[in-house]
Amino acid sequence: MHALDVLGDPVRRRLLELLADGERPSGELAEVVTREFGISHPAVSQHLRVLRQAGFAVVRPEGTRRLYAIDPGPLEAAAAWFDPFRRFWQPKLDALGTELARGRRQRRLAEERASHGEPEDEASDDPTP
Structure with missing residues (x-):
């Protein structure tokens, strides 16, 4: 999946905005996105999985929680795509x-x-x- 395909989805963009402030638990991310977009927690989990698989996010287990953070590499690659423009x-x-x-x-x-x-x-x- 191309970086802009990943970033084209408003839910995934919002998740990245939330992660821009630093590492956050998946439950907290799901609460915010569920409230703002009216989607279920499993749907948020699917978006987090897409971000993880595309390399935009990394996950770190801490006990029963899963903490997500941004991996800047793909964002830098997406930004580089805009250079000619x-x-x-x-x-x-x-x-x-x-x-x-x-x-x-x-x-x-x-x-x-x-x-x-x-x-x-x-x-x-x-x-x-």
Whole structure:
């Protein structure tokens, strides 16, 4: 099964989102996914098995519990598949980063002026429009 086939399912994507925070017991994963998607615990177990078989997740037994975690290798391979397409969105993300940095700089300068008792200008120190 191709990585994007695995990631194409919303339940499996949600399971990976939950696992992104770290190792979690299968019961906890099943509770969240059952509540959000209205599927049974056995159905969640099937999705976990697909993630495990495709290499996206690993399982570690701890007593009677099964703890799941992400295996980053397949995610890195899926991300690499997108590399030829990054040119479509990367410039926009770079521009967004520039605007966010500009806004942080303007707030910092305004805070510095305020802390020195200077009046706030509507004009920016930044010469770019």
